[in-house]
Amino acid sequence: MAHDTTVLVLGGGSTGCGIARDLAIRGVDVTLVERGNLTGGTTGRMHGLLHSGGRYAVSDQASATECIEENEILRDIASHCVEETGGLFVQRPEDSDEYFREKLAGCRDCGIPATVLSGREAREIEPYLAEDVARAIRVPDGAVDPFRLCVANALDAERHGARVETHAEVIDLLREGDDIYGVEVRHDSGPGKRTHATPGTTEEITAEYVVNATGAWAGRIGAMADLDVAVRPSKGVMTIMNVRQVDTVINRCRPKGDADIIVPHETTAILGTTDEEVDDPDDYPEEQWEVDQMIDTLSELVPIIEDARTIRSFWGVRPLYEPPGTGTQDPTDITRDFFLLDHAERDGVGGMSSIVGGKFTTYRAMAEEIADHVCAKLGVDARCVTAEEPLPGSEDIAVLEEGMDSFGLRSPIARRSKQRLGSRAPDVLETNENEANPVICQCEGVTRAEIQDAVEQSGSDLNAVRIRTRASMGNCQGGFCCQNMANELHPRYDEETVRDALDELFQERWKGQRHALWGEQLSQAMLNYALHATTMNRDNDPANAPAQVDYAQFDGGA
Amino acid sequence: MAITDDVLVIGGGLAGATAALAAAETAPDARVRLVTAKQSTLRHASGLIDVLGYAPDSEGQGQEQEQGQGQTPIVDPFAELDTLPTGHPYERVGGEAVRDALEFFDDIAGDAYAGGHTDKNALVPTHGGTVKPTARYPTATADGLASDDRDALLVGFETLPDFEAPLAAAHLEAAGAPFDARGVTLSFPGIVRDDAKVTRYAHLLDRNEQVAAAGEDEIGAREALAAAVESHLEGEPRVGFPAIVGDDRPAAVRESLADALGVDIFEVPMGPPSLPGLRLEDLLYAALEDAGVRMTSGVPVVDYETGNDAIDHVVVDRNGAEIPHEAAQYVLATGGLVGKGIESGRERVSEPLFDCHVPHASDRYDWFVDDVFGEQPYARFGLAPDRELRPLDANDDPEFRNLRAAGAVLGGYDYAAEKSGAGVSLATGYVAGTRAGEESE
Known part of the structure; x- marks a missing residue:
């Protein structure tokens, strides 16, 4: 039976993206599906610590040793994220x-x-x-930027031929007898880049091997094929x-x-x-x-x-896991080590392994071990190179620093952009002489060129633009820049799509601010609300209202 | 020695300025002083004078309401004023006072503002593209009304990302506006930096600075802008620009552009920094000067003394020196959460100058609802006044006999949802100032 892809990776967090990159570089045909945005699960919701291993140096020395090794590797291959x-x-x-x-x-x-x-x-x-x-x-x-690191892994996987589908939620595991041979996904707005206000579709993706890298959600995926994965x-x-x-x-x-x-x-x-x-x-x-x-x-x-x-x-x-029968009561005592559950060995069901446990700092080593395991299953003989090959953005960083080109930007903005983009900075920021490149997000110093580069990667999803650029992540939490980010989607996307994308971003920005609503941030929240409701009337926009406004009833001028 | 006045207004936004002007008019012989601590929030404001665009607390509105199921805007705001819930600032002062305040404003604004010819709301397109209901609008915006069925060309600029004209035009169509709108994006003649401030655009036009033009020697910025727009006109009788069309001489700039293009010119209100908001501030400060109001700026009130249930004097900080100011009547117009007339901590919401009572839930997780545009309790934070606009304490007694409050420092209304901010500031400023003037004599 011909498969759509050789390996199907479920989950677009650091683990899934790391595995996809590793396998793709080894020449394996990979597809990755993620139900939301890349990093949308646990990866995008961590404190950004690149462990030295010090935290585990008393309680878990194996983890501590692995942390310091990976810490040194990431400084090298992901310097623009660290x-x-x-x-x-x-x-x-x-x-x-x-x-x-x-x-x-x-x-x-x-x-x-x-x-x-x-x-x-x-x-x-x-x-x-x-x-x-x-x-x-x-x-x-x-300190490490988990968004940038994860996206760089996905980008590099794509460069090596992988297919990466975000907003593609797994709704079923395809199982025949004791063999898992793929998944059914629901594309939020059809396959490819996300476009708001586009109807969803479903797709069956078959694979020779499935890797369940959905972390805290691994139990839910396992249950679709009656497998017990006891994530805690x-x-x-x-x-x-x-x-x-x-x-x-x-x-x-x-x-x-x-x-x-x-x-x-x-x-x-x-x-x-x-x-x-x-x-x-x-x-x-x-x-x-x-x-x-x-x-x-x-x-x-x-x-x-x-x-x-x-x-x-x-x-x-956290996607904590411990082998059945360990019985640890306090979650702080559960090991931070990761576990590779080969369902063929464990449950007699072939075609899939699940990865649980683990931590962000050691994502690459986990990915390497899992990719080795998958390659052994597939009979692929290729060495892992992810410890040496820099990620996109961390290549030739010395050349970039020597050049110190400011791309026509004022120096603080150019500096911030270059920190984020690393070696990709010239590609992204060297715009046509005649094209204006104004700042779109003042708090974080993000220009049009950087926003457009992110839109190019991720479609109309402004939260995906946000995690790539940091736009709307500063003091104003998007009050001053959300609509400017949305404006950048036009004319690539139509007005209704832009409006939906803006509403989604603005609501997402509000979600976290609810926990900071006192003092200066409550004042900021009121200002944001006033700008968007009072001046832009986004809370009662006639374009969203069910009833048509009778314009002739209103003041038509003196 | 204290500085002594008859009426002391604290806060220099729309409410404070109106209160000072009303006091000065009511009591021509009184000494009226306005003290301000910092820049007003008018730079954030669109410059539109909203009275009431949507009914508060109406059925279907609130936490459960899904976004996108908006109400339709109120046609006649004055007809709705008597239906407002108890405690709303308009209910406190009464509908007649709101009308009087708007008339008072119309006199002050003269030909800088329009809309006074009718009780009806106008629907004004703003920079996000859709329309909003408002009662008065700058003359610069008058030709942009959405109930005017003439077609419109919207012009945006590559270097002004706040206004994407083609998107705004499409948004107007989605909002059902009764005319065809088109948008074009141009580069602004004479703007060389991508991050030029909005005042730079306005000053280029004000001064009609010489700018480089294609294939020619330098020409005036107004002519250059008109020439850039001309080739995009397809017979539209009106052209809208973001609100950067002049700072000191906006009427002259509009006239030049209108003459050159043979069309009417209008401004689309923008977000901060907002030139129409700053022009409104200039207009108010000129009126204050004309009215003989004494102005002391950059001096926060840091302390006060009481006697006999009244404020005896306040103390301001002038460059580190504490200076007492004494008056018979005081008006507090220090703004809401944005203007910092209302402050908050993790435990409590407060009014920082006189510690007037601010009703609020004790648990800060009851200060908000989860839908960003839901019925937000925090948006209603502020003082609860009696019908004389004296702030009330927790027992519903006036905090001080001679203190009134006006504008966003008052609570019990959500100006953003209702589109009532400027109207409440005018009405309460007018009433507080008038009463303070009367009682100072």
Whole structure:
């Protein structure tokens, strides 16, 4: 039987995109399907920490060792996604000396460069650290942009011939007897790039082998073929500050606990997190106390956070897993290691493996191991090169830095654009001399050329444009720029499509702001509401209203 | 020694300016002073004077309502004023006061504004493309009304991403506007930087600066703009531009363009920074000067003293020096959440100058609903006044005998949903200022 594709990867997060890239480079014909946008599940909902491994140096040394190895690889192959911030494990007076010593020893055991700083030395690096911070361990933690990294993997997979379908939700696994041979998907707006207001279609995609890389949703996919994949989804909150109170990753040096990390991320700092098991990865409470806990507890490390402005909060769901019978009660004790479940070996059902557990920093190593496994199944003899081959955007970065071309942009904007685009900057920003390239998003310094490049990749989906460019992710949370981003869709897309795309983005931006509605951000929210409702009348737009407006009734002029 | 006035208005937006003007008119011999802490929010405002575009609390509106199931706009806002719920600022001051306030505004605005010839709302296309109901509009916008069935050419500029003219034209069609609209996107003569400020466009036209023209020597910016538009005209009798058509001399610029093209010219109101909003501010400040209102700007009120259930004096901070200001009557017009006349923390919403009572839910997760355009409780935050516009405390007693409040610092209405912001500022500013003037004597 002829298949549509050799390997079908389910899930467009870091794991799925990493597997698709790895296999595609090895010459395997790959299709990837994702129900929403790339990173739409857990990948786009993490704190952006590139682990040094320090966090696991006491509790899970195998993971810690793997983290430091992958940390070094990503600095190399994904340099345009990584900011080498460094990290501190900070000890307060009430935190245990013994644990501090264990942490230091653990780092050294795992090959994680670690140095001890006095409280004063730590405050020289991070002046806003609390006065009573006793000492700290310095490690090579970093910040990573999960959106950019994931999209770069998908782009490179496509360059190597892969088909990547977003907004294609798996609605059934195709199983015949003890063999899984593909899936049925529902395309939100037909195959290819997403276009709003286009009717959906369904498609059966058959494959020689299926890889279920849907993380916290893996159990749901398994159930479609009566397979039991006991993922234990665990939610965690992250609260985004409007500026960077710190330029170094700040970890609390104590065994485990909620609200113990601050990650500087682009223009913001992200506070995290909690760890609480949930039943349904799509439907769980997002609660006030979780946000308050982030602010109150992390203020013990960085006191100015208490009164600082947050712009939104979001929750992510970890795809935790442990083998049947382990019986761990507290989700914080469940291993962060990943598991490859070969359903042929495990359940006697061939044609599919599921990947569960794992963490973002080690996505590439996971992908390599899974790709090796799939290649063995398929009899493909090709070596993994993803540890050496830079991702699109991280190629020839030295050449870019030498050139320092500002592409006709004012220097802060050019600098930000180049940080985001890396080595793709000349391709994207070198617009025709006669074409204007105004700034579309002032907060993040995103120009028309960058927006158009993202639209080219992702269709009319403005959230997909957002994750590629950071447009609408700054202080105003899209109040000033959402409609300008939507304007950029025209005339490629018609007016109704643009209107739908704008409504969807604006509502998405509101979703996270609901958890930051006090102080400056409540004022900002009111301003955004006023601009969009008062001036643009988007809340009562006659174009959306069921009843036709009788224009002749109104003032037609003096 | 305190600086002594009869009426002290705090806040320099539309409500504060109107209150000061009304006080000065009511009590010609009174000393009226306006103190402002910072730039007003008029730079965010479209410059349109809304009275009431949609009914509040009407059936079908609210949290459960799906987006896209909007109401139709109110034709005659004045006819609806008596139907508003108790506590709405219009209900507090009464429908007659709203009419009086609009007349008062019409006198101040003179020929800079239009719409006073009828009680009916106008439907004005704004930069997003659709129309919004409003009661008064700048003369610059008068030829753009959507009930006017003449065809229109909309002109946008490559370097002004806030207004995508072809998209706006298509949006007007989707909104059912009774005329054909077309849009074109041009490059603006004389704009060399992609991130030029809107005032740069306006000043090019104001001063008719010499700009490079194709195949010619330099010509005036107005002629160059008209020439760029001319080849795109297909017989439309009116042409709309984003609201950058002049800053200091908008009428002259429109006239030049109209003469050159043989069409009527109108402006499409834009988002911030909004020149029509800033022109309205200029107009108000000129009127304040003419009326002899004393102006002190850049001075936040930092403290106050009371006596006898009344405010005795307030203290302002002038470059670090604390200066007492004493008056018989005070008007608080410091704005809402946007203007920072209303502030909030994680636990509480407050009025920062006098700590007047602001009704609100104690749980901040009850301050919002999940639909961004649903019935948002936060949009109604503000002071609850009596019919004299004196802010009431939690027991419904006036906070101070001689303090009135006007504009967005008042609560109980959602100006964004109702399209009532400017109207409430005018009506409450007018009433608060008039009463303060009367009682100061």
